[in-house]
Amino acid sequence: MSAPVLVCEGLSRSFGGVKAVAGVSLALPAGQVTALVGPNGAGKTTVFNLITGNLRADAGSAMLRGRSIMGLKPHQVARMGVARSFQDLRLFTHMSVRDNVQSATETSAWFWQPGGAAARRAREAATEEALARTGLTDLAEARAIDLAYAERKFLSMARILAARAGIWLLDEPASGLDLASRLRFGALLKEARAQGVAICLIEHNLDVVTELADRIAFLDQGQVLAEGEPQAILKDPKLAAIYFGDRGEAA
């Protein structure tokens, strides 16, 4: 196993009295898929928000290749190579599919992008490649708002592909996909893993997790209850009880 690219230690964040994330430690190695699993409200999305700078942590640290990214703004974290998707997608609804993707390659806020014509061709190539890999080339001129559900999910992935990031934080990217789309999504993820991308995948469907994850971190009430090989975690009856909601009856 290669050295982790992103290392979080003791990340914590409360909202009022609710401890959404309470001392989460997580390491994402290059070329591996780490699944973040846990019941609704476990704090999975909040962990992403703490890493990306969308939320300030009350305590804890996040290091990217040995550099702290705590306190950075979301766009600064993104520029250091962390790409994320959103549970509710947040597509650029009134822009074309191609503009959605191309926009992911343009990080300068200035009137024009740096690097001249060569850089522009490289951005356009990255755009077309991301469209092709997500099967959206034929829909490139359609607007995001006009896409079907699965296509929207793939557009969200295409933006991440085009951003050429080394770390992907994916928030339920496969939820609600039909079998064929899920297989396409799986292939996409495996390709990125083979290219050395460090992937963190929030996913409720345990079939998807079993198929794609190299490791699982099991989160409940803001804490990592267990971390390890998928088989070991998924076989644990205690975790299964929490995950499938038996705890209610036990308490």
Added chain:
Amino acid sequence: MIAYLTNLAALAAIFGILASTLNVAVGYAGIFSVAHAVFFGVGAYAGAQIALVLVPDALLAMLVAGLISGALSLCLALPALRVRGEYFVAASLGLQMMATTLFSEWKSVTGGIGGLTGIPRPHVFGVEVGTLPLALAALGLILLATAALMRGAFGRTLRSIRDAESAAEALGKNVAAAKALAVAFACAGAGVAGALFALHMQFVNVESFNLDQSVLIMAMVIIGGTGTLLGPLVGAVILLSLPAGLAFLPFIPATEVGAVQQMVYGLAMTLLMIFRPAGLVGDLSRGKSMA
């Protein structure tokens, strides 16, 4: 009649500049400002003072007016854009109210309520020129620049911020910087329009730069169609011709034209928002919520 039409055309070009530039903020970046007339005013006073005190050179007046309005808006936008959309509207309203007071009180620069009079006719390279060709040339250049910017990466950045700000940030875009630039571009354009207006009217006072004017410019953008190149122009022409058009209707007494005009504006805005939320030129699906 010719003079009347020339005057109307020059005003249409000037308000076309105002509406198109405000559209960069409203239509592309989703920044709603009701203070565009402030920067129109700043440009007008700057242009007027240059013509009165220095030289009546139109290019110099427009350049300096654009720079001052743009720079001032940048200073104001950087802190103001940190607040959420609804609060930005309120902040711009506050700015508009302060500016109206400042325009009427700062007599040494603005001439107070009485305004600045006797502004000399515009010259270009020492030759006197009409304001219509000047205004049309400025409008053309600003439209070209807007089209080029909005079709490229900057336009994509602004539209991505408008549609999903947090996703734009997550892709590495410095949202605050992009918004501030959009505002500075828009307000620099308003400054240029202000200088043209001063040279055209040869007289300016605070009444042209108050909240009513800001609302009128916003109405031009919304009625014409936000986020399109031609929409704001269409809106400017329609709203400028409306008073003249109403005055020709025999059954409306001249004293009531103002009131009728307000009613027509209001009715048009309301009906439009219900039936064509994207404006006359805008695309039909805009304004509807995502299913």
